[in-house]
Amino acid sequence: MTTSARQRLIFALDVDEFSQAEAWVRQLQENVGLFKIGKQLFTKCGPEVVQMVRQRGGEVFLDLKYHDIPNTVAKAAVEACKLGVKMFNVHALGGPEMMRKTVEEVDAYCAKSGIERPIMLAVTILTSSTEETLRAVGIDRPVTEMVPRLAKLARDAGFDGVVASPKEVSLIRAACGEDFQIVTPGVRPAFAALDDQKRVTTPAEAISAGATALVVGRPISAASDPLAAAGKILAEIEAALPG
Ligand code: C5P
Numbered sequence: 151m152t153t154s155a156r157q158r159l160i161f162a163l164d165v166d167e168f169s170q171a172e173a174w175v176r177q178l179q180e181n182v183g184l185f186k187i188g189k190q191l192f193t194k195c196g197p198e199v200v201q202m203v204r205q206r207g208g209e210v211f212l213d214l215k216y217h218d219i220p221n222t223v224a225k226a227a228v229e230a231c232k233l234g235v236k237m238f239n240v241h242a243l244g245g246p247e248m249m250r251k252t253v254e255e256v257d258a259y260c261a262k263s264g265i266e267r268p269i270m271l272a273v274t275i276l277t278s279s280t281e282e283t284l285r286a287v288g289i290d291r292p293v294t295e296m297v298p299r300l301a302k303l304a305r306d307a308g309f310d311g312v313v314a315s316p317k318e319v320s321l322i323r324a325a326c327g328e329d330f331q332i333v334t335p336g337v338r339p340a341f342a343a344l345d346d347q348k349r350v351t352t353p354a355e356a357i358s359a360g361a362t363a364l365v366v367g368r369p370i371s372a373a374s375d376p377l378a379a380a381g382k383i384l385a386e387i388e389a390a391l392p393g
Contacts, residue, residue, distance in 0.1 A: 153362070155387040157183040159380065160211050160333065162367035164188065168195045168202070175206045178370065181380035184236060186211040186365055200233045209236035211333075211365075213313075215273050217241035220251035227252045227270075228259045235268050237333075239313055242272035242300035249307035257308075269311065271333060272304035274322075277315045277349075298325035305330055311362065316351040319359040335365035339383055342369030353383050357390035 161182045163171050175185060185203045187210055192199065203210050212235040216223045223240055230238045240252060249272065260267040274297045275284070281293060289296065301312045301322045311331025314322055319332050338350040345368050353364055366383060373379035 154183070155384045155391065156181065157209075158357075158363040158387050159384055160184040160186050160363055160365045161370055161380070162186045162188070162335070162365055163191055163199075163203075164367050164371075166190050166194045168199055171195065171199055172202055172206075174371070174376075175203050175208050177377060178380055179206060179208055181377060181384050182208070182370075184209045184211050184363070186213050188213040189215075197233055200235060204234055211235070211237040211239075213239060215239055215241050216252075217244045218248070220244075220248040223248050224252045224255040227256050231256055231259050231263075231265065231268055234265075237269040237271060239271040239273055242274050242304045242312070246303050246307050249304055249309060253308035269331060270309045271311050271313050271331065272300065272309050273313050274300035274304075274318075277336065294321060298322055301326050301330070313365075315349060316356040316359060316361060317349050319356065319361050323360040331362040332360060333363045333365060334361045335367075337364045337366055337369070339369055339379075339386060341373075341379070341382065343372070345372075353386040354390040357387055 159182050161178055163174060163185050165171050171191060185208050187199060200210050212230050216226050223244060256267060275293050297318050298321050302325050304312055305326045312322060313333045315336050316334045322332055334356050336347050336350050337353050337356050338344055339353055344350060356364055370376050370379045
């Protein structure tokens with residue numbers, strides 16, 4: 151894969167104001183290839199915030215974690231394609247039919263419109279879920295079994311990869327092979343505070359373990375020089391890439 155280090159650094163736009171989102175894109179764009187827009191910012195600002203990032207030359211990871219009946223998720227995914235996002239995600243717990251139908255409709259739409267298919271990712275088990283959480287909803291399997299199982303379902307449905315904790319990367323690599331993308335949050339460079347993240351790895355460790363791209367928020371946003379912090383993370387990514 152020839153993805154540049156800049157395309158592997160995803161900044162989490164964890165703000166709720168359009169103007170703040172715009173200021174971050176303007177400030178970080180030189181070192182950051184993708185900007186993650188999640189439920190809070192999207193619910194507040196809507197598709198215009200996606201357009202703003204793209205107009206400023208950035209790419210968007212639309213982190214809305216779709217989970218619904220197959221037809222509804224497939225239609226929402228096609229709308230995400232129309233917005234021109236580079237990457238979006240669904241919950242693998244929505245099941246194989248939901249994921250297959252989404253791949254089918256996205257592929258059909260992209261072929262018809264002559265656009266590149268966005269990178270389609272699945273969330274396996276949220277890292278906020280413990281074995282206790284799973285038992286409460288009737289899943290008796292350990293997280294270490296559920297994560298590769300759901301990752302394989304996503305791969306078999308035609309998804310490009312998963313969002314996962316850096317600690318799960320090797321498990322997923324072993325189950326899904328080398329071409330599967332693994333996007334990891336919970337990354338902390340040596341210079342940053344842990345914040346509320348508990349199980350973290352450095353950017354270099356995550357890339358060396360096989361992560362494809364990293365989602366980073368506060369280590370950049372809370373730094374005294376955010377652009378320089380992003381630059382340091384890029385250098386770490388670059389140094390850890392094979393070859
Ligand atoms: O500030 P920080 O680098 O911790 O931000 C990480 C981003 O990744 C946030 O948007 C957070 O919601 C998201 N995320 C995470 N852990 C997960 C899934 C998503 O930190 N397991």
